[in-house]
Amino acid sequence: MKKIAIDAMGGDNAPQALVEGANQALRDFADIEIVLYGDEAKIKPLLTATERVSIVHTDEKIDSDDEPTRAIRKKKQASMVLAAKAVKDGEADAVLSAGNTGALLAAGFFIVGRIKNIDRPGLLSTLPTGDGRGFDMLDLGANAENTPHHLHQYAILGSFYAENVRGIKQPRVGLLNNGTEASKGDPLRKETYALLAADDKLNFIGNVEARDLMDGVADVVVADGFTGNAVLKSIEGTAISILCQLKKAVLGGGLKAKLGALLLKDSLQEMRKSLDYSSAGGAVLFGLKAPVVKTHGSSDAKAVYSTIRQIRTMLETDVVGKSVVEFSRTEEEK
Amino acid sequence: MKKIAIDAMGGDNAPQALVEGANQALRDFADIEIVLYGDEAKIKPLLTATERVSIVHTDEKIDSDDEPTRAIRKKKQASMVLAAKAVKDGEADAVLSAGNTGALLAAGFFIVGRIKNIDRPGLLSTLPTGDGRGFDMLDLGANAENTPHHLHQYAILGSFYAENVRGIKQPRVGLLNNGTEASKGDPLRKETYALLAADDKLNFIGNVEARDLMDGVADVVVADGFTGNAVLKSIEGTAISILCQLKKAVLGGGLKAKLGALLLKDSLQEMRKSLDYSSAGGAVLFGLKAPVVKTHGSSDAKAVYSTIRQIRTMLETDVVGKSVVEFSRTEEEK
Numbered sequence: 001m002k003k004i005a006i007d008a009m010g011g012d013n014a015p016q017a018l019v020e021g022a023n024q025a026l027r028d029f030a031d032i033e034i035v036l037y038g039d040e041a042k043i044k045p046l047l048t049a050t051e052r053v054s055i056v057h058t059d060e061k062i063d064s065d066d067e068p069t070r071a072i073r074k075k076k077q078a079s080m081v082l083a084a085k086a087v088k089d090g091e092a093d094a095v096l097s098a099g100n101t102g103a104l105l106a107a108g109f110f111i112v113g114r115i116k117n118i119d120r121p122g123l124l125s126t127l128p129t130g131d132g133r134g135f136d137m138l139d140l141g142a143n144a145e146n147t148p149h150h151l152h153q154y155a156i157l158g159s160f161y162a163e164n165v166r167g168i169k170q171p172r173v174g175l176l177n178n179g180t181e182a183s184k185g186d187p188l189r190k191e192t193y194a195l196l197a198a199d200d201k202l203n204f205i206g207n208v209e210a211r212d213l214m215d216g217v218a219d220v221v222v223a224d225g226f227t228g229n230a231v232l233k234s235i236e237g238t239a240i241s242i243l244c245q246l247k248k249a250v251l252g253g254g255l256k257a258k259l260g261a262l263l264l265k266d267s268l269q270e271m272r273k274s275l276d277y278s279s280a281g282g283a284v285l286f287g288l289k290a291p292v293v294k295t296h297g298s299s300d301a302k303a304v305y306s307t308i309r310q311i312r313t314m315l316e317t318d319v320v321g322k323s324v325v326e327f328s329r330t331e332e333e334k
Numbered sequence: 335m336k337k338i339a340i341d342a343m344g345g346d347n348a349p350q351a352l353v354e355g356a357n358q359a360l361r362d363f364a365d366i367e368i369v370l371y372g373d374e375a376k377i378k379p380l381l382t383a384t385e386r387v388s389i390v391h392t393d394e395k396i397d398s399d400d401e402p403t404r405a406i407r408k409k410k411q412a413s414m415v416l417a418a419k420a421v422k423d424g425e426a427d428a429v430l431s432a433g434n435t436g437a438l439l440a441a442g443f444f445i446v447g448r449i450k451n452i453d454r455p456g457l458l459s460t461l462p463t464g465d466g467r468g469f470d471m472l473d474l475g476a477n478a479e480n481t482p483h484h485l486h487q488y489a490i491l492g493s494f495y496a497e498n499v500r501g502i503k504q505p506r507v508g509l510l511n512n513g514t515e516a517s518k519g520d521p522l523r524k525e526t527y528a529l530l531a532a533d534d535k536l537n538f539i540g541n542v543e544a545r546d547l548m549d550g551v552a553d554v555v556v557a558d559g560f561t562g563n564a565v566l567k568s569i570e571g572t573a574i575s576i577l578c579q580l581k582k583a584v585l586g587g588g589l590k591a592k593l594g595a596l597l598l599k600d601s602l603q604e605m606r607k608s609l610d611y612s613s614a615g616g617a618v619l620f621g622l623k624a625p626v627v628k629t630h631g632s633s634d635a636k637a638v639y640s641t642i643r644q645i646r647t648m649l650e651t652d653v654v655g656k657s658v659v660e661f662s663r664t665e666e667e668k
Contacts, residue, residue, distance in 0.1 A: 243576075
């Protein structure tokens with residue numbers, strides 16, 4: 001039985017989305033137990049599950065505009081902090097939150113703690129591709145600066161994730177760069193390229209460009225946190241903007257366009273679904289001693305459910321445990 | 335009369351798209367003269383314009399897979415090189431090419447030459463926003479590395495461009511960063527923020543995130559070449575992928591979906607048009623002594639025409655001359 005600690009008070013739709021997502025997950029997965037941290041008076045009425053679930057009451061919570069590191073240190077009874085402490089103390093196996101991203105990163109880093117020999121945990125998400133297969137990218141912004149050594153660790157972690165959680169054998173690892181030729185990029189990219197090419201355990205396919213990510217050019221895409229964050233936000237912003245314009249075009253196109261949209265409705269919903277990467281779960285702060293997963297602040301119950309399913313797979317495959325072994329071995333080899 | 339030197343042999347649709355774009359531009363703009371560099375036997379049959387146009391014949395051209403700097407040095411009679419030399423020698427006022435981007439950057443840098451006190455010319459494009467207003471972003475990849483000083487110069491150049499070429503008074507300048515708070519980012523961003531905030535001549539609005547670019551959060555967006563390139567390619571890749579999926583959804587959606595698409599056709603074309611940033615012209619290598627403009631390799635006659643119109647505006651407003659004055663003044667103040 002794996003126990004997942006959920007910060008029930010984080011995110012725009014808390015606690016409803018968190019509790020309802022938990023209800024559904026408990027129905028579907030008989031091998032998980034959930035602990036909800038937060039305001040019992042608000043959580044209890046929403047909770048339909050009766051088995052393998054408990055509430056740890058607290059009045060305190062971290063707000064979206066709290067300064068992350070400070071909030072973690074000062075608000076010792078916040079729902080997010082208690083959930084992270086439960087993992088640290090061995091009372092739970094993983095943390096899920098839809099709250100303040102920076103605070104969750106800080107809680108992961110300072111409370112749950114890093115895997116030995118991993119310098120800078122990175123934020124990993126599975127992003128959508130046209131063929132529905134998706135790709136894993138990291139770091140998506142846990143760090144503002146990275147070294148070639150960090151990026152090498154992200155390649156190993158990303159491969160572990162793709163192989164274990166998504167079931168991809170020998171995942172193709174690409175380095176995000178400003179061109180595909182081996183000689184491309186700044187010193188960070190050139191040195192990283194050399195490290196990845198020299199690592200026989202990786203299926204390194206070379207440099208990849210941001211233009212080709214959604215075509216599925218690689219299964220794992222390695223980036224520094226600054227660039228990864230900019231690329232993630234560009235993809236999100238462009239997708240939202242185009243779907244908005246599509247809506248505007250329909251609404252402004254008169255009766256003919258509206259009728260057309262009605263006929264196209266099912267097809268468009270199918271498309272939206274393929275773009276909706278919340279079905280692949282949340283963003284994992286990978287490189288910590290346990291799964292610490294952030295689901296989007298605007299997550300609904302379905303997205304929370306998907307993230308619980310993702311965490312269950314991470315626990316089932318013991319992807320974190322395997323990473324611990326791998327990185328302790330890495331150090332011995334030196 | 336302003337003279338524009340066109341590399342007629344570069345790009346996927348050369349020389350047809352280049353010559354046809356020139357034909358139309360010569361019809362519409364009585365105040366420009368065009369010189370076409372390339373294979374006279376191929377250009378002549380396509381040329382319908384008879385006045386203010388001439389051909390400089392050459393057999394040599396730079397291919398898309400040529401190594402840029404080497405190509406510029408070895409292929410001294412290439413159409414692109416001759417066009418750049420014409421500007422250097424004062425025989426033409428600007429260069430347009432749809433060919434090898436790296437080679438055009440090298441030709442701009444080594445043949446046309448930098449404006450005094452500008453260290454690293456940057457690649458600038460006007461990208462689309464939902465409201466049709468657009469934003470100018472630089473550097474889009476002329477450089478793999480930049481300093482805060484370069485980024486400060488891009489803010490000034492971008493403002494000049496937005497004000498002169500797009501007619502935006504006091505353009506809002508944003509620094510692309512991984513969050514909007516002033517304290518965000520790596521040392522490059524923090525130092526740049528301080529420089530931009532201290533420059534009274536700029537209308538600096540602070541940090542902007544990639545997610546908000548297409549919402550028109552700023553008129554000028556300043557980025558280092560590596561990040562700018564990744565963001566540009568992410569926007570392009572996402573837009574192409576979504577439009578592809580839209581098409582696939584319609585084709586796979588049966589008769590109902592196809593009928594819907596037929597009814598929506600006009601509205602969708604309107605949307606495509608608003609996303610098509612080739613109507614704003616090509617990418618300017620800004621910071622050189624004359625306009626050096628790259629239009630997309632796949633440009634058709636319409637995109638070439640738009641780029642000629644853009645170059646005409648740059649020459650008419652003398653945005654390069656004003657930059658020369660500004661940067662010579664900057665140096666004197668020191």
